[in-house]
Amino acid sequence: MSKGNSSISRRQFLGGSMAAAVGSLAVGRFSQSTVSAQMSTTVLPDLSAALASAKAMGALDEAYWWKVRSHFNIVDHMTFMNNGTQGPSPKIVVQEIQRIAGEIGEDPANNYRNEQIELVRQKMAAFTGATADEIVITRSTSEGMNIFANGLDWKAGDEVLVNNHEHGGGLGPYRTLEKRYGIKIVSFDVSPLSPFQSVQQIVDLYAKNITPRTKVIMVSHMPYVTGTVMPVKELADLAHSRNVLISVDGAHPLGMLDLNFTAMGVDHYAAAGQKWLLSGTGNGVAFVKRSVQDRVWPIMGPPGDPKRGARRYEGGMGQRNVPAIFGMNAAMDFMNTIGRPNIEARDKQLGDRLRAGLKAIPGVKLYTPTDSKMSAGLTLFGVRDIPMGNVQKAIFEHSRVWIRTMGTGNLNACRAATHLYNFPQDVDRLLDSVKYVSENAPKFMTPTAAASLIPEEIEVLMG
Ligand SMILES: Cc1ncc(COP(=O)(O)O)c(C=O)c1O
Numbered sequence: 001m002s003k004g005n006s007s008i009s010r011r012q013f014l015g016g017s018m019a020a021a022v023g024s025l026a027v028g029r030f031s032q033s034t035v036s037a038q039m040s041t042t043v044l045p046d047l048s049a050a051l052a053s054a055k056a057m058g059a060l061d062e063a064y065w066w067k068v069r070s071h072f073n074i075v076d077h078m079t080f081m082n083n084g085t086q087g088p089s090p091k092i093v094v095q096e097i098q099r100i101a102g103e104i105g106e107d108p109a110n111n112y113r114n115e116q117i118e119l120v121r122q123k124m125a126a127f128t129g130a131t132a133d134e135i136v137i138t139r140s141t142s143e144g145m146n147i148f149a150n151g152l153d154w155k156a157g158d159e160v161l162v163n164n165h166e167h168g169g170g171l172g173p174y175r176t177l178e179k180r181y182g183i184k185i186v187s188f189d190v191s192p193l194s195p196f197q198s199v200q201q202i203v204d205l206y207a208k209n210i211t212p213r214t215k216v217i218m219v220s221h222m223p224y225v226t227g228t229v230m231p232v233k234e235l236a237d238l239a240h241s242r243n244v245l246i247s248v249d250g251a252h253p254l255g256m257l258d259l260n261f262t263a264m265g266v267d268h269y270a271a272a273g274q275k276w277l278l279s280g281t282g283n284g285v286a287f288v289k290r291s292v293q294d295r296v297w298p299i300m301g302p303p304g305d306p307k308r309g310a311r312r313y314e315g316g317m318g319q320r321n322v323p324a325i326f327g328m329n330a331a332m333d334f335m336n337t338i339g340r341p342n343i344e345a346r347d348k349q350l351g352d353r354l355r356a357g358l359k360a361i362p363g364v365k366l367y368t369p370t371d372s373k374m375s376a377g378l379t380l381f382g383v384r385d386i387p388m389g390n391v392q393k394a395i396f397e398h399s400r401v402w403i404r405t406m407g408t409g410n411l412n413a414c415r416a417a418t419h420l421y422n423f424p425q426d427v428d429r430l431l432d433s434v435k436y437v438s439e440n441a442p443k444f445m446t447p448t449a450a451a452s453l454i455p456e457e458i459e460v461l462m463g
Helices: 010-016 018-026 032-039 048-054 062-069 091-106 114-128 141-149 168-181 199-209 232-241 290-295 306-314 322-338 340-359 388-399 424-439
Strands: 135-138 159-163 184-188 214-220 245-250 268-272 284-288 364-366 378-383 404-406 413-417
Touching (some): 048 062, 114 284, 114 322, 135 141, 135 306, 159 199, 168 184, 168 214, 184 199, 199 214, 322 340, 340 364, 340 378, 378 424, 388 404, 388 413, 388 424
Parallel strands (some): 159 184, 159 214, 245 268
Antiparallel strands (some): 135 284, 364 378, 378 413
16 A cells, blocks of 8 residues: 555455455455455545645746646636635645545445544644644534534623624524524624725724623624735734634635634634635634633534544534545645745735726726735725626626626625636736726616626625
8 A cells, every 4th residue: 555545445455455355255254344444544645746846946936826727627718716706626636535535435434534534634723823622624614603603602682793794604603693592793884994994993993893792703804795804813802802702704714814823813713615725615624712612512413522622513513525625635735835825925916916906997996905914815896886797797708707796785896816826917807807897887887687686695605
């Protein structure tokens, strides 16, 4: 067995150890599960050879980013800029998901892979500045948000403080708690304030809205609407100074920003695999700070032993989606090969270029801050009063750049996402199209057909 393989497939096993297997069968003592269990190893696949050309060495120039791009198989009939909903996966991720699904499909006795999942947890802890005892391997951001919100004890009148750009995935559990226990969701409107001007402005807003009944601040690290990088560390300090917990919906930053949960000082953070981590659907992560775990019940299954740390929040998940977890492992390897600070810098570079360009186009309203401390890979803009669906369509027809519309919080805007597989010329192509749409606004003013407008109820469930 090669050191890098997580298990021996049945074919390899029959080929390599036929005599022993036949011998066991002959005496009726062959147990596939026993053999398969022995075949599980405690190592994760070694993907370094496959990723060698993505290794960041020397100048991180455009030639380097083309090498990174060669690790993807993205369709070539469009420039994809909606990573905020779901990103494309690098080939290595797709291969790992397929490989493990194949292995388990052929040999279901070798399915749990608990030791390897534990190694993925440890890798994720190092990836996010946490300890393994604080990491829950989830299936989505929404699940991670539920684990915290529903895990706390609530009573009528308790308040959770949010803004109106929060996503249904983070807000959903509090809506249920509102009905179930009579908690109160206190929400303030940030649409007229976008783009935010400073960190202090944001902190002051939260400070002003905290009351003696506030139990939790729930905030997106990067609201899916404007893509502002919210000052999570400062908000955590504020929350703790008022004896309030802070739960962060981090669906976007994982895989974009070089995260450190401990340094941010948050009590809870939930993130997605399918967006900027590029690891496909069905995997995610939640951080539950060790010191608050005694206040967070497991919401599914057994109470679990608190000594197991955050692992006990996985107790009721049943059998795991092992291929998806191996996809997440490959995605972390891919990103570690490139270097997380390098990815953050690249995403900011592309985002800054887009925002600077948009600012210079007459008739464009930018909702994302231009200060690169307060922004990164997501950018929200409107073009005159043109209905957002028309802007999206016109841009696609003009340059085949794919972005999404955004009507949350009564906005009429479009959101573009720029990630490590995009290039400055993609950004420039988008800018050209925005300029064209703005200059030809009367052509695009016709009301959008109802079918292309997304009702808010559905839109808040999209990324
Ligand atoms: C800010 C935010 N929170 C939560 C979600 C839900 O993510 P998931 O599908 O991983 O639960 C999304 C995206 O869909 C999002 O943009």
